[in-house]
Amino acid sequence: MAATVATPTPAQATTSHAYEPMPNFVGMGRTSVYAEMFSAQLYFKTTGVGANTSQWVRVVSEIPAAGTMIHPLSTVILQVSSTPAPIAVTVAAARHAAAPVRPVTSTKPVTKHVISSKPVTKKHVTAKGPVTKKHVISTKPVVKRKGTVTVLAVTRKNVAKPTSTKKKITHPQVVDFRVGVATWYSYFPGQCASWYLPQGTRINVESLITHRVVSCVVTDRQAAKGNRVVDLSEAQFAELAPLGVGVVPVRVTW
Numbered sequence: 001m002a003a004t005v006a007t008p009t010p011a012q013a014t015t016s017h018a019y020e021p022m023p024n025f026v027g028m029g030r031t032s033v034y035a036e037m038f039s040a041q042l043y044f045k046t047t048g049v050g051a052n053t054s055q056w057v058r059v060v061s062e063i064p065a066a067g068t069m070i071h072p073l074s075t076v077i078l079q080v081s082s083t084p085a086p087i088a089v090t091v092a093a094a095r096h097a098a099a100p101v102r103p104v105t106s107t108k109p110v111t112k113h114v115i116s117s118k119p120v121t122k123k124h125v126t127a128k129g130p131v132t133k134k135h136v137i138s139t140k141p142v143v144k145r146k147g148t149v150t151v152l153a154v155t156r157k158n159v160a161k162p163t164s165t166k167k168k169i170t171h172p173q174v175v176d177f178r179v180g181v182a183t184w185y186s187y188f189p190g191q192c193a194s195w196y197l198p199q200g201t202r203i204n205v206e207s208l209i210t211h212r213v214v215s216c217v218v219t220d221r222q223a224a225k226g227n228r229v230v231d232l233s234e235a236q237f238a239e240l241a242p243l244g245v246g247v248v249p250v251r252v253t254w
Contacts, residue, residue: 050082180229184237
């Protein structure tokens with residue numbers, strides 16, 4: 001055990017016999033202990049690891065305990081250690097250290113360069129559809145020398161011309177019609193007589209009173225002409241008007 005004595009100077013020594021509380025030396029280093037012992041006018045002895053070689057670095061405990069009333073010029077015992085004090089870790093730091101590490105996912109797309117081991121083959125693409133030739137005058141003149149005279153010749157090259165599509169003009173269908181009166185006679189249903197239309201022509205007969213329409217094929221000739229435009233069969237005339245009226249104004253279209 002090595003004893004280290006801090007001797008107060010006569011000017012600093014107290015003549016009072018009053019007791020003073022024991023300072024707290026726990027955790028102090030050598031320099032701080034020497035200064036505090038000199039200020040409190042105390043002597044001390046060291047024990048523990050590094051006490052014999054004076055290689056200790058901190059105080060672990062003290063006798064008497066801190067706060068005990070002691071007389072100045074008393075000798076106290078300090079238990080020392082040659083290892084530094086452990087680093088204090090706060091609760092927040094401990095929680096942060098114990099928290100699992102979360103992987104960081106980037107929002108930026110990752111581009112991967114993949115080298116293929118397959119050989120790259122070129123495909124020959126052929127144009128579809130007919131290709132027409134068009135002679136276009138090039139803007140770059142070609143210089144030809146003929147003797148001592150320089151002649152500027154214009155070259156022509158073939159350029160594919162798109163096939164032009166022309167819209168066909170459709171003419172509106174012309175519908176012929178004639179307005180007059182229709183009569184009836186005993187004839188085959190679906191057939192009628194006309195003096196101006198060729199046989200085999202299908203016509204539509206519309207009543208200008210009831211706007212009913214019947215259809216028939218011209219298979220007979222009328223004797224009368226003029227205002228009488230068609231002679232219907234008995235059955236088809238009855239669809240336009242009663243047979244008793246005899247005639248009905250109609251419009252014939254074909």
